Amino acid sequence: MLFDPLKIRDVTLKNRIAVSPMCQYSSEDGLASDWHLVHLGSRAVGGAALVLTEAASVEERGRISPQDLGLWEDDQIDMLQRITSFIRAQGSVAGVQLAHAGRKASTSRPWDGNEPVETDQGGWRPVLAPSAIPFDEGYPTPEAMSVDHIRAVTKAFVQAARRAQEAGFQVIEIHAAHGYLMHQFLSPLSNERTDDYGGAFENRIRLLREVASAVRKVWPDQLPLFVRLSATDWVADGGWDLEQSVKLSRLLKEDGVDLIDCSSGGTVPKAKVPVGPGYQTPFAERIRRDTGILTAAVGMITSPEQAETILRTGQADVVVLAREFLRDPYWPHHAAAKLGAKPSPPVQYSRAF
Ligand SMILES: Cc1cc2nc3c(=O)[nH]c(=O)nc-3n(C[C@H](O)[C@H](O)[C@H](O)COP(=O)(O)O)c2cc1C
Structure with missing residues (x-):
C-alpha cells in the first residue's frame, strides 16, 4: 500500500510518501541555494514520491523570517528550476508550498531565538493580519488588512503560482495552517472583522476560497492543488x-x-496540543470519510508499519513526514526493505539496498 502509486489529475506519485514542508531559514532575498538543492534533492534520491519545499512566501513582507524562501520575484525562479529538474530526474514529483505569514511575519529563525525581529535588525513593519491582534506578548500589533490588501495578497498567490509553474513544480500546496495568514482569517481567535471577510463561517473562509479558486484558474488543469489546514486550533471554546x-x-x-x-x-501560543504518534491522523480520516476528498496525514509518523496502517485503514491517501526525513533521507528505501517491498534506489546506490 505504502508503495502503491497514486494518480492525482495527470500526475502520478510513485508511492504514498511525501516530504513535509520544512523551513530551512537559509535564503538570502528569498532565493533558493545549493543548500536547498542538496536538502530537497537528497530526499528525492531517498525515494519520496513527492518532495514539497518549505513555505515559500508570496510577498516579501509575508516571510516568517528574513531568511525564508520566496516566490515573489521572477529572479527566484531560476534556482528552483534547477532543483525541480533534479527531483524529476529521480522519478519524484516536486511541489511548492505557497505561504504568507501575516501577523507571524518578521521573526528570527529558531537558532537565533525565534522571536520578533525589529526593523533595525532586518525585520519589517507593519505586519498584516485580518485584525489588529498580536500573536503573543512582545509580537508587533499587526495592521488590519484593507480590502485592497486582501486583493493584493490574492494576486500575489496567483503570481507565485505562475512562477511555480515556470520553475517546473507539479504540485502547489497553499499553506492555510499553523496560524499563518490564511489560517488567521479562518479562526475567530485572530479574525474579528465585521466585513465580508470576518464573522460568519462563510466570511472567514472567503479569502482562502478566493485564493484557492484564483490559483486553480492559472494552475494547469492537469496539475494537483493541495491545501494544508490546521484542522483545529486546539482551543475548547471559540x-x-x-x-x-x-x-x-x-x-x-x-x-x-x-x-x-x-x-x-x-x-494561539497557549493551546494545549496532545502531541503523540499519529496525533493528527484522525483529522485526515474524518475529512476523507465525510467529504471524499483525498487527504494527507502528518505529525509524528515515523515507522513504516505505522505509515502502512494509516493507509490500509483508510485514514489517509498519503503520509507526510517531516523530522523523520531529517533523520533519514532514505526512509522510503528503508521502509520498503522493512515491509517486504522492493527498494528502488538510484542505480548509483543499488549495491547498498
Ligand atoms: C524544521 C521544520 C520546519 C518546518 N517548516 C514548515 C513549513 O515551512 N511549512 C509547514 O507547513 N510546516 C512546517 N513544519 C511542520 C512540518 O511540516 C510537520 O507538519 C511537523 O513537523 C509534524 O511532522 P513530523 O512529526 O513528521 O515532524 C516544519 C517543521 C520542522 C521540524
Whole structure:
C-alpha cells in the first residue's frame, strides 16, 4: 500500500510518501541555494514520491523570517528550476508550498531565538493580519488588512503560482495552517472583522476560497492543488475546529482543490496540543470519510508499519513526514526493505539496498 502509486489529475506519485514542508531559514532575498538543492534533492534520491519545499512566501513582507524562501520575484525562479529538474530526474514529483505569514511575519529563525525581529535588525513593519491582534506578548500589533490588501495578497498567490509553474513544480500546496495568514482569517481567535471577510463561517473562509479558486484558474488543469489546514486550533471554546474544517474541505473540493494536508494548531501560543504518534491522523480520516476528498496525514509518523496502517485503514491517501526525513533521507528505501517491498534506489546506490 505504502508503495502503491497514486494518480492525482495527470500526475502520478510513485508511492504514498511525501516530504513535509520544512523551513530551512537559509535564503538570502528569498532565493533558493545549493543548500536547498542538496536538502530537497537528497530526499528525492531517498525515494519520496513527492518532495514539497518549505513555505515559500508570496510577498516579501509575508516571510516568517528574513531568511525564508520566496516566490515573489521572477529572479527566484531560476534556482528552483534547477532543483525541480533534479527531483524529476529521480522519478519524484516536486511541489511548492505557497505561504504568507501575516501577523507571524518578521521573526528570527529558531537558532537565533525565534522571536520578533525589529526593523533595525532586518525585520519589517507593519505586519498584516485580518485584525489588529498580536500573536503573543512582545509580537508587533499587526495592521488590519484593507480590502485592497486582501486583493493584493490574492494576486500575489496567483503570481507565485505562475512562477511555480515556470520553475517546473507539479504540485502547489497553499499553506492555510499553523496560524499563518490564511489560517488567521479562518479562526475567530485572530479574525474579528465585521466585513465580508470576518464573522460568519462563510466570511472567514472567503479569502482562502478566493485564493484557492484564483490559483486553480492559472494552475494547469492537469496539475494537483493541495491545501494544508490546521484542522483545529486546539482551543475548547471559540476557535477553529474539526467540524468547520470538514465543511471547508467540502467547499474547497468544489473549488478544485485535490487534497487536504491535515495538520493542526498554531493560531494561539497557549493551546494545549496532545502531541503523540499519529496525533493528527484522525483529522485526515474524518475529512476523507465525510467529504471524499483525498487527504494527507502528518505529525509524528515515523515507522513504516505505522505509515502502512494509516493507509490500509483508510485514514489517509498519503503520509507526510517531516523530522523523520531529517533523520533519514532514505526512509522510503528503508521502509520498503522493512515491509517486504522492493527498494528502488538510484542505480548509483543499488549495491547498498
Ligand atoms: C524544521 C521544520 C520546519 C518546518 N517548516 C514548515 C513549513 O515551512 N511549512 C509547514 O507547513 N510546516 C512546517 N513544519 C511542520 C512540518 O511540516 C510537520 O507538519 C511537523 O513537523 C509534524 O511532522 P513530523 O512529526 O513528521 O515532524 C516544519 C517543521 C520542522 C521540524
